[in-house]
Amino acid sequence: MFVATAFILSTALLASAERSLSLKVATPSAEITDVDNFRVAATVSNTGSETLRLLRDPRSPLSTWATETFGVVNNKGARAAFSGVKVRYSPQAVAKAGRAESFVELKPGESVTVEHDLAGVYNLTSTGVGAYTVDAANLFRVVEADSSLTDIYADVVAAEVKVQGKLASFKNAAVAPPVSRMSKRATYSSCSSTRQTQIASAITSSASYATDSYNHLTSNPSGSTRYTRWFGTWSSSRYSLALNSFSRLRTYPAGWAYDCTCTDADTYAYVYPSRYGTVYLCGYFWTAPATGAGSRADTIIHEGTHFTQVLGTDDYAYGQSACLSLASSNPTNAVYNADNHAFFSVNA
Template sequence: MLAAAAFILSTALLASADRSLSLKVAAPSAEITDVDNFRVAATVSNTGSETLRLLRDPRSPLSTYATETFGVVNNKGARAQFSGIKVRYSPQAVAKAGRAESFVELKPGESVTVEHDLAGVYNLTTTGVAAPSAEITDVDNFRVAATVSNTGSETLRLLRDPRSPLSTYATETFGVVNNKGARAQFSGIKVRYSPQAVAKAGRAESFVELKPGESVTVEHDLAGVYNLTTTGVAAPSAEITDVDNFRVAATVSNTGSETLRLLRDPRSPLSTYATETFGVVNNKGARAQFSGIKVRYSPQAVAKAGRAESFVELKPGESVTVEHDLAGVYNLTTTGVGAYTVDAANLFRVVEADSSLSDIYADVVAAEVKVQGKLASFKNAMVAPATARMSKRASYTGCSSTQQSQISSAITSGQSYASSSYSHLTTNPSGSTRYTRWFGTFASSRYNLVLNSFSRLRTYPNGWTYNCNTCSDPDTYAYVYPSRYGTVYLCGYFWSAPATGAGSRADTIIHEGSHFTQVLGTDDYTYGQSSCLSLAKSNPTNAVYNADNHAFFSVNA
């Protein structure tokens, strides 16, 4: 009989309603005082209603091979290093041979216990990491001391591998995680290193030799190696009783050592546009449906223009908080009342001194809110259901005669681009260089989506309403509500854009029109020609659903 277990793992492996197994791992002794006595017993039970004939696969607890069958983790979450064997094995050949000793047969309710000797299979040499101070008030003083102790019975000669705590290289040796589970972004170095060559050279300074019971401590300066820029999302109230009061405050803090100049990109928490900046998920894992806007924006053009109001500059230690009204932006009627987690988009665009852009990803600390009471937003109720207007003339809201003329020309040119694109696609039903350039590897299913989109855009824009007096943002072309068909809100940058070509008023009609669910329902995964070309290569499906890819394809950029 086994004594009380030191650790137990229970899992259910379901192949069908009639087949199920349970696995229990127990240590014969609750305390092991000598690693050479490290043994466990694995019990596999048939909890289903069918007789099971199981292979003694070397990777499973049914085999006594010293393979990596177990996970050995201490109470700090550190995993013991596997130092056992790797086995070549053919399950198909063994099954076909049918030798009785290759299997374990378990009738319903039967169990089998297999003992395993783990001495020497898992290396319990431990790495302890301590911060010189329990509190760091300046990230430039972020230092830790790593202590490696040999708790085994053999002398160990360890390489000072750049990836290990025995080296002081600024590599990704550590995992820096806050109390919410958010991981700090690594911004250190990558090193090319040959363990074999170093071992062969045998230089004493390349190793650390530890006799049983000995330790070595190595100090590490982590300032600048991990970027602690964080994004925090907080709900003004922990409980929301009316969805029309659903507001959150996003705080972006620069905990690094450099001043950052961040774009107020409409997709980021630094902008108050009602874009899909947040993820709103209930405690069942169901995501609230987004019902906000899609915006056309050119990060490159905004960075080049250099208007102060287009950026947020954060010195080390500084923070900025932006409040967001999410009423009507996320539909909670299907996800219901209860607890929700609200997190934020974590990509920020950094404007460098030469106006070029680089990306930085922030760790997100999510907000926890409880939603009760009314779920239907008054803001959504004010809007009529989406219908496809079949009017043959565009209509205008708050537009001057000059603006109406510019819009009319943009519609004509945009529909001409759509017609030309449709003709190109029908002439090349198996793809073309132009198609691959903007939409990636050809697939008929994706091709048909693009074809249908341009078929609709040949005529639909002439029946839409164009609003000129709602948005004046000089950094934004336009936006639409994808689920509210037929209204395009034109913003400040639309009027200063060229009439035709890439990034024009004409291809903005294509971009915004593709967002409507009645056209295709595209997203804004990325902006700009360079990023769109990269997207087509890396993810053709996302390219087909990216509005700027449609715009640039239409003008044959």
């Protein structure tokens, strides 16, 4: 199942016996004959005795972002290829901001259902026709009265569906850029002159961060306190991944396309990892500081690592605290986590 089994023993899960959630994934019909019609409904129910305020984290079924929220697995255990987006998001900042639309509040016994269109988000070409199980990420973030966050894991009921006919859809996929993104100048779409100036400054600062990171790694080929802090126990293979990532980030962002059409107030930015060279900047990017941790500059680092031509990172953890824990507990995931690269780059 696509549940967060690595965290089952989380102390946060055990924090209150009165808190519990269930998550049911359902499809409109038992058979799909065209993946353009591949939709699911995720129903989250408060099965405990306490009212819960849950973040609409882009990685959770409460959000409609086309992230890898669902696991689509055929009857042979093969997972459908993901072709959606990777998003930068700060759960702590969103919780503190307290915007009503950032949360879902469920009283005991209440449920909420969120519809998800998976057409173009998952490609079933390599996994083929036949029976599939669709389950979902079951980690939810509870916003406490003091705006702190507590993790809770839902019990999941997966959907079963038979898929026939067309196996790939481009309905919700990104449109390929008309020109090569290996160009030497940044380009802008729907960005005001002020925002273009802010982006250019962020690119320059991100290049400085990447250069400093690259120089630090080359000067410490057997590891350092800074390396261990963000990437965990040193290994030659993981060291090489980080080194190569920062080597590329010294120059690559200066030739990317930057799109300012996203208005989501809770999100820094997003990219399609398989569609190299276009970064979509969102509402939170413009309110973030210019430099430092959680800034416009380290957002360029974060999003850049998602591209497969740079490294192909995921979003296993958001925020400094979670990233430090990830480095300690799972160095492999840490080196493949975008925020770990962002925080390493600014030496947070």
